[in-house]
Amino acid sequence: MILARVIGTVWATRKDDKLQGLKLQIVRPVTLDYKDREGFLVAVDAVGAGVGEVVLVVQGSSARQTAATENKPVDATIMAIVDKLDVV
């Protein structure tokens, strides 16, 4: 999983039928001190994260392993909202 911040939302009317009803968020990877890293990706939101929140994003085939995304054409899913980081 990677640490990322939600920076936007995607609306798409025409999409694969299995994606109907899913919320798509734009997330940007961040470092351990919440500084932005390069790039961004579009992820399905399985936990109800809001814009600005720091979240965990699961990628690859594991992204389909939630009740919301099972057997759907998805390769990135937001699966946790980060409360606190404790870095040594």
Place this chain on the structure above:
Amino acid sequence: MFLARVIGTIWATCKDESLVGATMQFIQPLDRFKKNSGEPLVAIDTIGAGPGEVVFYITAREASIPLRHALSPVDASIVGIVDTIENY
């Protein structure tokens, strides 16, 4: 499987329900000489590794196997604590 050092812990109250009770650790990937290589990531810890310990971890969908939950969105999982590494 890859080598990494545990560098921190994450608290997330709002997460996929299959992960309730699971520990999530920040890990820094290492090369075989225990030098940092690549960006840190988040892995599920089912074996109880502590901060600073060198561990080995698996990635991709297999990473959800240690959790014994049919459907859990996990793409990295710590599966062992390294005692020693011998390089030739």
